[in-house]
């Protein structure tokens with residue numbers, strides 16, 4: 465909530481909107497185990513995707529490299545730092561911020577010698593909320609690029625799809 469609050473402040477967004485959406489929102493956790501792979505060039509640990517949530521807080525549990533983010537078309541490795549957490553922006557944040565914060569596409573590669581472990585905590589809004597651009601950020605100069613959809617439907621749609629880059633966000637886009 466503290467991180468989300470700072471992000472809302474940076475956007476000059478109505479803080480009440482963030483509180484309403486995210487306080488006591490859904491949190492889920494995934495533990496990822498990537499065993500060593502004899503042919504790492506022919507395999508992927510976790511396929512490219514953006515997270516569907518608002519913010520992901522990720523712990524890389526050991527020193528094995530694997531997490532990469534897509535920046536200007538290139539895959540950039542994110543080296544694990546001891547006692548550090550990675551905070552990733554997810555699709556809900558891109559939607560709520562009216563496109564000002566972009567969710568980050570990422571993937572995990574595998575290693576021929578060493579196993580790798582990570583724990584991701586996904587922070588979303590409350591299940592009975594409707595996801596859409598924050599009303600305080602919509603104006604004639606910045607019209608809403610995304611639709612409003614109940615979180616439950618948004619998540620059902622996400623889990624029904626294969627992970628594929630940022631394709632899930634297309635489902636939310638308004639085409640003019």
Ligand SMILES: O=C(O)CCC(=O)C(=O)O
Pocket residue numbers: 494496510515522524530531570571572581582584
């Ligand atoms: O293992 C990692 O570093 C990435 C995990 C991840 O992207 C996820 O669980 O959504």
Ligand SMILES: [Fe+2]
Pocket residue numbers: 513514515570
């Ligand atoms: Fe992820």
